[in-house]
Amino acid sequence: MLPYSLDAPRRLVVHRYGVRGARPKAYLHASLHADEVPAMLVLHHLVRLLDEAERAGRIKGEIIVVPVANPIGVAQVINARQVGRYELAGGGNFNRNWPDLFMGLADRVNDRLTDDPARNVAVVRAAMAEDLAAREAGSELASLRLALARLAVDADIVLDCHCDSESLLHLFLIPAHWPVASDLSAEIGSRATLISEDSGGQAFDETFSTPWTRLARAFPHKPIPAACLAATIEYRGQADVGDEWAEPDAHALFRFLARRGLVTGDPGPPPQPQCEATRLDACDVIRAPVAGLIAYKEPLGATVTAGTVIAEIVDPTADDPRVARTPIRTSTGGLLLSRRADKLVRPGDSLAKVVGTKPLPNRQGYLLED
Ligand SMILES: [Zn+2]
Numbered sequence: 607m608l609p610y611s612l613d614a615p616r617r618l619v620v621h622r623y624g625v626r627g628a629r630p631k632a633y634l635h636a637s638l639h640a641d642e643v644p645a646m647l648v649l650h651h652l653v654r655l656l657d658e659a660e661r662a663g664r665i666k667g668e669i670i671v672v673p674v675a676n677p678i679g680v681a682q683v684i685n686a687r688q689v690g691r692y693e694l695a696g697g698g699n700f701n702r703n704w705p706d707l708f709m710g711l712a713d714r715v716n717d718r719l720t721d722d723p724a725r726n727v728a729v730v731r732a733a734m735a736e737d738l739a740a741r742e743a744g745s746e747l748a749s750l751r752l753a754l755a756r757l758a759v760d761a762d763i764v765l766d767c768h769c770d771s772e773s774l775l776h777l778f779l780i781p782a783h784w785p786v787a788s789d790l791s792a793e794i795g796s797r798a799t800l801i802s803e804d805s806g807g808q809a810f811d812e813t814f815s816t817p818w819t820r821l822a823r824a825f826p827h828k829p830i831p832a833a834c835l836a837a838t839i840e841y842r843g844q845a846d847v848g849d850e851w852a853e854p855d856a857h858a859l860f861r862f863l864a865r866r867g868l869v870t871g872d873p874g875p876p877p878q879p880q881c882e883a884t885r886l887d888a889c890d891v892i893r894a895p896v897a898g899l900i901a902y903k904e905p906l907g908a909t910v911t912a913g914t915v916i917a918e919i920v921d922p923t924a925d926d927p928r929v930a931r932t933p934i935r936t937s938t939g940g941l942l943l944s945r946r947a948d949k950l951v952r953p954g955d956s957l958a959k960v961v962g963t964k965p966l967p968n969r970q971g972y973l974l975e976d
Pocket of ligand 1: 639642
């Protein structure tokens with residue numbers, strides 16, 4: 607239960623499997639952006655599979671599933687439309703500015719690190735859990751963040767399940783987890799696996815993955831593994847909600863958990879990967895230069911070359927046909943990964959993502975959308 611709301615205290619539903627403290631531990635949640643509901647249906651199906659596995663005594667380690675991670679956002683219905691990407695009280699994007707667990711971490715573990723990597727993992731996990739235990743939430747949003755972070759902080763695997771606007775399935779990772787997470791990428795059928803050391807937004811997944819790599823850099827002579835594989839999965843587009851996608855997606859997650867030793871049983875041979883990993887700073891995020899209606903010229907999944915007109919922005923009020931349409935071109939070649947569902951756009955709105963292979967000069971610093 608989250609405090610700070612007088613009218614309707616909100617609750618988080620948490621499904622727990624296996625023995626608390628057992629290893630490996632996996633934490634999965636859905637729809638931190640509350641308007642990205644395909645992920646909720648995926649975890650709904652995963653919970654059924656895990657319930658069955660538990661009855662059969664097949665759970666090893668510990669698994670935590672939160673199928674609705676953002677009850678604050680779920681309550682946001684505006685003009686009869688579910689929103690929930692930003693906190694209305696002024697807290698901003700729900701998947702930005704998560705607590706920095708690296709802050710002060712080096713000082714807290716300095717005297718306790720050894721030459722034993724397993725021992726170091728235990729020391730660092732305990733220090734991060736102590737950090738979160740000592741924090742106090744000063745708002746409803748902060749209490750939600752703390753509740754989720756405390757569930758995830760000591761996990762070996764953290765999967766933050768979202769979706770894009772109109773999109774193919776894709777995955778975000780840090781470089782330390784490639785190619786070790788190539789099994790995840792292949793199993794979920796990722797069409798683009800986008801790698802960055804620091805996306806610049808303090809997103810949920812990086813909260814748990816990057817303290818390890820930053821700590822390893824701070825202590826180059828101590829063995830500190832990248833002990834939390836944290837990733838963001840984008841389950842296609844907002845309208846792609848259906849059992850025909852979600853049920854196979856849940857089976858894929860279940861097989862991944864089996865491959866990683868959290869569930870017993872044979873997951874079968876690994877599927878063929880559908881992409882190579884590419885750098886996030888090579889993924890072009892194309893933005894609208896003018897306001898208008900977007901008319902796409904290329905479908906999702908198209909392979910485009912640099913300079914391709916993927917869309918035109920139409921000004922329906924313009925008299926002169928020469929100025930009524932503004933062509934939108936790609937600056938890199940590659941896979942057209944995502945498009946925008948809302949077709950009335952303003953300057954600065956993101957219109958598409960194209961997965962290139964060469965870092966782009968305009969993609970530095972903050973690499974996320976908004
Ligand atoms: Zn999202």
